[in-house]
Amino acid sequence: MRLIRLFPDDSNFRFVRWRAVTFPLSAFIAVMTLVLFMTQGLNYGIDFTGGTLMELQAKSGQADIAKVRETSHSFEVGEVEVQEFGQGGQVSVRFRVQPGGEAAQSKLVSDARRAFEGEYEIRRVETVGPRVSGELVQAGTLGVVLSIMAVLVYLWFRFELNLAIGAIIGTLHDIVLTVGFFLITREEFNMTSIAAILTIVGYSLNETVVVFDRTRELLRKYKNIPTEELLDLSINHTMSRTVMTATTTALSLLALVLFGGQAIQGFANVMLYGVIICTYSAIFVSTPMLIYLGVKTSARAAADAKADAAAREAASRAPAAPRGMA
Structure with missing residues (x-):
């Protein structure tokens, strides 16, 4: 019985030629990320x-x-952040660290409970001191x-x-x-x-290694085809596996986004985005990058070396330019 295929086995799509679009796109997003990080920074949580x-x-x-x-x-008590989330009247209230220490923080929690408990059910109260938050930043980093x-x-x-550098760039x-x-x-x-x-680092590594393993196999098998064609071939050969992995993972994460609740929704949102980015990166960034990192078939490398040698020999045989008259 033939297994279900989400991508045709005999496909021959030209993925590598899209590098003229994907490289500038990724570079633009990376630059914008750096600008936003320097100007507005991350929305750090209470941790x-x-x-x-x-x-x-x-x-x-x-x-x-x-x-x-x-x-x-x-x-x-200074800056307070109030946000509505979820559905059905859910609200998060975030208070900054109080200068009075633990006693001031405890008094704030008591005052807030008395003020809100009449109209609201208090679902969760989480307090993190400045010392603990600093340790968490160091440990996480x-x-x-x-x-x-x-x-x-x-x-x-x-x-x-060259393959290692390409995988590092993709990660x-x-x-x-x-x-x-x-x-x-x-x-x-x-x-x-x-x-x-x-988790996204691990997923990215997995996607890149699969494609690059096939690239290395094809480099030994096919010695007389252009490098771009060989890279397209390696992507097409692994595309069924890539699509199946990305689809099943994305469907699981989509279920968590829709029905997992507030506790894990942030994690699920990031992971769903990460699966899309890692799949895009393995196909349109990491693999085409190998062209500029010197990955060549044996025949192409020999042809390039022969052409370079011929060019050097022609340059050495060229007559010297006559000197001008004094």
Whole structure:
């Protein structure tokens, strides 16, 4: 019985030629990510900034955001962020770290409870001190850096130099565009976001390794075809697997986005975007990049070397230009 195929086995699409569009597009998004990061920064969650987060549920089913914001500012505790989320009158109220320390933070929570408990059900109260948030920032940053370094070392030993560099470029590309997602959508960046980024790094590595393994096999098998055609062939050969993996993963994440609830919705949103970016990167960024990293078939490399030798010999035989008369 023939298995279901989401992509035809005998496909011959010219993916590599789209690099004239995808390279400038990725470069533009990367530059915009850098600009947004330098100008407005990430929307750090309470894990990193410290403070108190309260999630409220309106007992009437309809939240009065203006009244919640007015009540929150009446505490005179500095900047307060009030946002409506989900459906059915759900509100999040975020208070910054108070200068009075733990006692001041506890008093703020008590005052807020008394002010809101009449009209709202208090679903969650989460308090993080400045010292704890600083430690979380250091631990999260260190975890991301070490994981990326481990991935780069693995790629360096897994492939030849030019293939390894292409895989490294693809992985860094996916990380940068994922950070761009946080900057553009203003999705809260917290410890769950760190977990999402690390998961996306693993997914990106998996997609790139599959295509590059096939590229390495075809480099040994086909020695007389153009490099672009060989790279297109490697993408087409692995496209069924790529489409199947991306589709099943995306459907699972879409279910989490729609029905998973507020607790994991942020993680699911980032992962769904990451699956799309990683699939795009493996096809339209990492693999075409190999052209500029010197990946060639044996015949093409020999032809290029022969052409270079002929050009040098012709240059050496050319008569010297006559000197001008004094």
